[in-house]
Amino acid sequence: MPGLTTTTGLTTRLIACFDIIDGRVTKARRFEDNIDVGDAAEVAASVYADGIDEIIFYDILASAQRRQADLNTIRKVAETVFVPLTVGGGIRSLEDMHAVLAAGAEKISLDSMAVRNPSIITEGSAEFGRQCIVQSMQVKRVPTAPEIPSGYEVFIDGARQATGLDAIAWARRGEELGAGEICVNSIDQDGTHEGYDLEITRAIAEAVNLPVIASGGAGSAEHAAAAFTEAGASAAIVSSLLYSPRMERTVPVGEIKAELAKRYGLPVRLT
Amino acid sequence: MQDDRPVVGVIDYRTGNSQSVVHALNFLGVPNRLLTSPSDLDGIDRIILPGVGSAGTTMTYLSEAGWPEALYARVIEGRTPFLGICVGLQVLFETSEEQNATCLGWLPGTVRAFDGADVRVPQMGWNQVHRTSAHPFLAGLPEAGHFYFVNSYYADPADAGDIAATTEYGLPFTSAVARGNIMATQFHTEKSGPLGLDLLERFAKTPQEELCPA
Numbered sequence: 001m002p003g004l005t006t007t008t009g010l011t012t013r014l015i016a017c018f019d020i021i022d023g024r025v026t027k028a029r030r031f032e033d034n035i036d037v038g039d040a041a042e043v044a045a046s047v048y049a050d051g052i053d054e055i056i057f058y059d060i061l062a063s064a065q066r067r068q069a070d071l072n073t074i075r076k077v078a079e080t081v082f083v084p085l086t087v088g089g090g091i092r093s094l095e096d097m098h099a100v101l102a103a104g105a106e107k108i109s110l111d112s113m114a115v116r117n118p119s120i121i122t123e124g125s126a127e128f129g130r131q132c133i134v135q136s137m138q139v140k141r142v143p144t145a146p147e148i149p150s151g152y153e154v155f156i157d158g159a160r161q162a163t164g165l166d167a168i169a170w171a172r173r174g175e176e177l178g179a180g181e182i183c184v185n186s187i188d189q190d191g192t193h194e195g196y197d198l199e200i201t202r203a204i205a206e207a208v209n210l211p212v213i214a215s216g217g218a219g220s221a222e223h224a225a226a227a228f229t230e231a232g233a234s235a236a237i238v239s240s241l242l243y244s245p246r247m248e249r250t251v252p253v254g255e256i257k258a259e260l261a262k263r264y265g266l267p268v269r270l271t
Numbered sequence: 272m273q274d275d276r277p278v279v280g281v282i283d284y285r286t287g288n289s290q291s292v293v294h295a296l297n298f299l300g301v302p303n304r305l306l307t308s309p310s311d312l313d314g315i316d317r318i319i320l321p322g323v324g325s326a327g328t329t330m331t332y333l334s335e336a337g338w339p340e341a342l343y344a345r346v347i348e349g350r351t352p353f354l355g356i357c358v359g360l361q362v363l364f365e366t367s368e369e370q371n372a373t374c375l376g377w378l379p380g381t382v383r384a385f386d387g388a389d390v391r392v393p394q395m396g397w398n399q400v401h402r403t404s405a406h407p408f409l410a411g412l413p414e415a416g417h418f419y420f421v422n423s424y425y426a427d428p429a430d431a432g433d434i435a436a437t438t439e440y441g442l443p444f445t446s447a448v449a450r451g452n453i454m455a456t457q458f459h460t461e462k463s464g465p466l467g468l469d470l471l472e473r474f475a476k477t478p479q480e481e482l483c484p485a
Contacts, residue, residue, distance in 0.1 A: 008440050009398050009399055010395075010420075011417055053396070053397060078290070079294045079297065082295055082298070082463070083462055084421070098285065106288055106459070107421075127324070127325075128323060129325040131395060132324075180395070180421075211395045235396070269397040269417040270417075271465065
């Protein structure tokens with residue numbers, strides 16, 4: 001399977017992933033106990049100034065409340081932050097996608113909704129192009145079973161609901177359906193600062209020919225480096241590291257990039 | 272005080288990311304308007320065609336709104352400065368392998384798919400852009416600047432003189448084109464941080480005789 005980022009000219013990508021509640025960034029651990037971090041537009045502007053390569057925005061209550069993603073907040077961020085913006089949460093139809101893109105997003109993240117209605121991936125891909133659709137999956141280590149041969153199961157609805165889907169099979173299916181990128185978020189590692197689940201990230205990066213985003217657990221530049229060099233990820237979500245109230249010391253984006261470049265010889269975008 | 276700054280029109284069709292371009296122009300203090308139909312072209316001095324869609328769908332939406340004819344009159348015949356972004360670059364060529372689309376055909380050449388046997392497709396991320404022509408649009412580009420790409424297809428111009436910049440992704444491909452008043456980037460200038468904003472500003476604010484000499 002082709003493609004560590006280092007063989008293509010692409011830089012490694014660091015992504016800030018914001019869980020949004022009422023226009024504010026919050027930080028959870030293993031999908032619980034959200035702590036308030038700050039105003040979404042202000043936090044976004046600060047990581048942008050610091051050299052973040054991309055931002056993902058999850059309106060984490062939109063699906064449960066059966067409403068559209070918070071377009072005002074998306075717009076506010078898109079007015080001052082000029083790196084790609086992905087939005088997830090509350091997206092049920094092509095019309096919802098149009099609304100989110102019109103507010104200033106580039107990409108749509110589909111998670112629980114894609115499991116319930118896989119054809120939404122295909123519809124979004126046909127309308128906006130494959131590159132616009134991010135298949136986001138919450139995965140959890142489980143005992144290996146005939147229907148879960150990888151030992152990783154896909155969960156939905158804020159990691160509360162098991163689906164019976166094998167993580168690798170679901171990633172392959174998403175690629176066939178038309179996803180353009182796959183975000184693998186480890187429920188076990190989420191918010192722990194102990195490092196990504198490299199095993200499932202690598203297994204998925206080998207199973208599909210799409211860029212894969214490692215998510216959940218970053219606590220140091222070393223963890224991000226491992227996601228790129230050991231797991232073959234194209235991008236790494238570094239939220240906790242940047243701003244988690246639970247981190248002893250948060251680290252600016254520029255500092256992580258400098259370490260990726262100097263200590264690990266990885267290509268980074270300099271700003 | 273009379274405002275004689277050029278007004279930039281951003282074509283708004285259903286699959287574009289026109290709003291992102293508008294956000295960037297507002298941030299740069301560039302007077303601009305969204306154009307939903309060719310009748311909105313009155314008073315517009317420069318035109319941007321953004322894109323995040325697929326080539327075939329984009330051409331369908333553009334054709335339904337009557338854009339191909341209107342743009343031909345303004346850009347090809349009227350020499351209005353034009354900037355295509357991403358799919359807005361791809362549709363300038365004759366055809367695209369994506370959905371076997373017939374495109375605008377302003378520039379000779381075709382649009383091809385990246386080979387998934389060599390690289391992950393789509394290309395997604397920040398890649399280096401190397402300037403290859405003396406066209407003034409890219410004159411301010413740094414030697415090794417990174418710009419944001421999201422594409423599964425790339426243009427293969429038949430006339431090498433149209434190639435303004437190249438980038439490596441499994442193979443060297445055309446990442447910007449420029450011919451007179453027609454300029455286009457495969458990367459998203461509006462989402463490429465400060466370097467991307469510099470290019471947009473250059474397109475929007477440089478005096479026309481300097482930006483696109485006849």
